Amino acid sequence: MRKELTRLVEIDRELGLLGHIAALLGWDQETYMPAKAVAERSEQVALIETVAHEKSVSPEIGDLLAALGSTTASPTGAPDGETSEGAPLDARERAYLRVLRRDYDMNTKLPTDLVAELARETSLSQASWIEARAENDFPAFAPHMERMVELKKRQAACLAPGGMPYDALLDLFEPGSTESSIAEIFAGLRGELVSLLAKIAAEPQVDDSFLRRPCPADRQAAISEWLTGIMSYDRGRGRLDVVAHPFTTTLGEDDVRITTRYIEDFFVSSLFSTIHEAGHALYELGIAPGREFARTRLHAAVSMAVHESQSRMWENLIGRSERFWKHNYARLSELAGGGGASSPLDGVGLEAFVRAINKVAPSLIRTEADEVTYGLHIILRFELESELISGRLAVKDLPEAWNAKTEELLGLVPPDDARGCLQDVHWSAGLFGYFPSYALGNLYAAQFWSAMKRDMPDRDDRIESGDLASILGWLRSKIHEEGSIYLPGELVRQVTGTSLDPRHFAAYLDEKYSRIYGF
C-alpha cells in the first residue's frame, strides 16, 4: 500500500474510534444513564463530535488525497487515483479514495461550531422528546424541534449552497438520491399500496385478537434470546438491552448492540423488533473489507436504505413467512408459555398465527404497521419533513399537518400527538432525510430476495428446514462483506443485474396478500 494511503488509513481509524466512542455515549444515554446526567452528556457528545470533526477536516487529508490523484473536481464515480504518480491503485484502493473524498468534501463544508451545536442539541432534544411523548406534550418539545430544523437547514445550506436543502440531507443517508427521484418512486409505490389496500379491504378480515393476550417480559426476553440465536447473532460481539425505542448501534468492530422493548399485551412487537434489529446487526458484523481496510470507512454499510433492506428482509420476508414458522412455530409457542404457564398461542394453529402476523389494517403507529400500510407511513413523513426543511411548514403547525395527512393516507385521525407526530425518535435525533430509507429498504430487500432465489432455487425449502445459515451466507458474500466499496446503485446492479426496480416489491406483496386474503 502506498505510504499516503497508509497514513490515510491511520487517520481514518482514529476517526472510526471516535465514532464508536460517540456511539457508546448514545447507547448509554438510551439504556442505562441516570436521568439527571443528560445535560453533561450532551456536552460530552458535542466534544467528541468536535474533536472528530476537527480531525476529519485536517488539511493533511486533503494533501494526501491530492497526492493520490483524488481532487474535489473528480465526479463521485470517477476512478480516483489514476492520475497520481506513484504505483497504480487497485480497485479497492480507488473505492476507498472515493469514500474518503466524499466525506472530506462534505466535512470541510461544515463549520465546527455547527457540528458541536448539532451534537449537543441532538442529545438534549432526544431527552426532551422522551418526556414530551410520555406526557403527550408537543408544545414542550416544539422549541427543540424548531432549533433542530434550523440547525438542519444550516447544515444543508453548508453542504449544498444554492441547492435544494432537503436533497442535501437525503444524500447523507442514501448517496445520490434526491427529493424528486424519491418522489417519483413513492408516487408509483403509493398507487400500488392504495390499490392493494382496497383489494384487501374487500375480503373477509383476519383475526389477530390472540396476539393481544398477555405475555410477560421475561418470556418475551426468552423469545428474543432464542431468535437472535437461530439468526447466528454472536453474543460475544453484541448484546440485547431494553429501551423505549429500539435501535442498533455499532460501538466497535466486534461490538454491535441491539435493543428491544417488551409490550406485555402485544408480544409480537418485541419479536419482530428483535429480528429487525438483529438483521441490522448481522449486516454490521458481516462487513469484512479485508485486513488493510478493517476499521476504515470502507468498513461500513453502503447506505441506510441498504441497511434497512437487511433488517426488513429478516423481519418481513423471512420472519413473517409461512416457511419460517413451519419450522419454528412449535418452539415459539412453547417459549411464549414458559415454564408450563399458559401461552398466548394456546389453541392457535400455525396458519392462524401466520395470517395474524400478516394482518393488514391501517393503523396509527409506524413501527407496528403491516407491510402494505408501512409505505404510506413513510410517504407521510417524507412529505412532511420535506415541507419542514423547505420552510413550507412551520413546526407549530406540524401536529395539524400530521393529522390531516394521516387521515388522507390512512383514513385515521390520531387521538393525540403521542400517537401522531411525537411517535418517532428521528426528528428529535436530527435524522431528517432518513425516513425514505425505510421504504427504499423494502424495495431493495424484495429485489435482493429475487436475486437470492435465482442463485439458490431451493432457498424456501432451506428456510422451512431451519437452515438460516445459507441465507446469511448469501447475504454476507453478496452484500455484507463488501462494506462501502460500491455506491447503493452499483451494489444493486452488481447483486441483481439491474438498477433499483420497485416491481419486485409490488410483485412480492401481491403474491403474498392474494394468498392470505384469497383474491
Add this chain to the structure above:
Amino acid sequence: MRKELTRLVEIDRELGLLGHIAALLGWDQETYMPAKAVAERSEQVALIETVAHEKSVSPEIGDLLAALGSTTASPTGAPDGETSEGAPLDARERAYLRVLRRDYDMNTKLPTDLVAELARETSLSQASWIEARAENDFPAFAPHMERMVELKKRQAACLAPGGMPYDALLDLFEPGSTESSIAEIFAGLRGELVSLLAKIAAEPQVDDSFLRRPCPADRQAAISEWLTGIMSYDRGRGRLDVVAHPFTTTLGEDDVRITTRYIEDFFVSSLFSTIHEAGHALYELGIAPGREFARTRLHAAVSMAVHESQSRMWENLIGRSERFWKHNYARLSELAGGGGASSPLDGVGLEAFVRAINKVAPSLIRTEADEVTYGLHIILRFELESELISGRLAVKDLPEAWNAKTEELLGLVPPDDARGCLQDVHWSAGLFGYFPSYALGNLYAAQFWSAMKRDMPDRDDRIESGDLASILGWLRSKIHEEGSIYLPGELVRQVTGTSLDPRHFAAYLDEKYSRIYGF
C-alpha cells in the same frame, strides 16, 4: 473572574469531559461490553487518553498560568497568583491555580506515547487479569504485569527524574506522601494491629457461621437497593450494577455509578461492598465548589485516601456499628428473607449479628478482611509493590513473595494465586501506589469520626434513631463540598484541628474490640 482564569476553566472543563468519557469506556468494559470487543476498546481508551493528554499539555495553559503569576518555581503550597499584575485572586482562585499547576507540571513531564501505551495496556491487562484469576493462571497474566511494571517505572522516571520511583507513584494518589512517610505510619500501625490480634486470639471466638447461609442474588439486590436509599444515594444521579470486582466511577457531574457483586453464600459481602461504594459516591456527588468552578479540577476529591475515608466510614464506623443495626436490623432480616421465604438471619438476634459482622480472624482475601487484619493486607501490598517498582522483586517471583509475606503477616498460606497475588484488580489496572490509600483512609476516617463527635455530641443517638442525614450533612459541609481546595494534610487540620494522627484509629479499634471480645 479574570479572563485568563475564565479561559483556564474552559480548557479544564473540556479535560473533565474527556475524563468522564474515558470513565464511561471503563465502566462499560466492566459491566456490559461484549467479550470480543476488548481489543478495540483498548484502542478507544488510548485515543481518549491521548487527546486528553495533548490538551492537558498545551502551551496555552502554561502561558495562562504564568500570566496569573503561577510558575513552576512556586512550591506546591505557595499562594499562587500573588505576583501577577491583574486584579488580586481570591483564596479559591489561588487554590485552583495550585491544582492546575500541579497537574500541568505533572502532565508536561509525560510523553504522549507513554500515556497512550498505559491506557491501552491497562485495558488489555485488566481483561487478561479477569481470565487469569478465573483460571488461577498467574503465568498467563505475568507478561501483562511485567509490561505494566515497566510502564509504571517509565512513568515514575518521567515524573520524578532521579527521585525514588515509588514515591512518584504514591504522590499521584496522596499528594505529598512518600514511601518513607508511609512506612513510618505503617510500622506503628503494624505493631498496634499485631498486638490487638493477639489479645483477640486469646478470647473465645465469635460464631459467624450463619452469615454463610444462602441468600439469593435478588434478595441481596433488594438489600442493596434499600441501603443506598437510606444513605440518600440519588438514583437520578447514579445507578448500581453487578460486576466481578466492585468499584465506583464518575461519568459526569450528575452521574456517579456504583457496582457490587452477589455471593450467594455470603450475603454480607454485597451488603458492605454496596455501603462502601455508596460512601464513595456520596463524596463525589457532594462536591460543590461553586458555580464558577463546577466541572473543573476543583470539582474533585482531595485524594484517594480521603476518598477511602468516606467509603470506609460508611462501611465500618457506621455500617458495622451496633447503633446503626439497632435501627435497621429488623428490616434487613425481613429483606434477606424476601416474600416470606426463609432468611439467613432467622433466629439470629441483633447482638449475634453485630458480633458476627465484626468477627476478627486472619483471612486470605483483602476485600473480605475484618477491620483489624485489613491493615496487614495493605502493608503486604505496600511492601511488595514498592519492591516491584524498585526492581528488587521480579514479577515472576511475585507469587512466592506474596505467599511468604501472607504467612509472615497473617499466618496463612494461600492455596492458589487466585486467592493470592491475583485477587486484586489494582496492579492489572496500573494502580501501583493506590493500596496505601485504603489504610490511610481508615486513619483519616477515625480522625474525622472523632471530630464529628466533637461537633455533634448526640451523633450516636442520631444514628440509632435512623437519622443518617445529619451524618451526611456534616460530611458534606466539612469535607465533600470543598472539593480539591485543600491538600489532604490541610483538610485534616481544617476539619479536626491537628495533622493526621493514627491514634484515633488505634483508640477506635481498641474500644470496639475490647467490647466485642471482652478483654
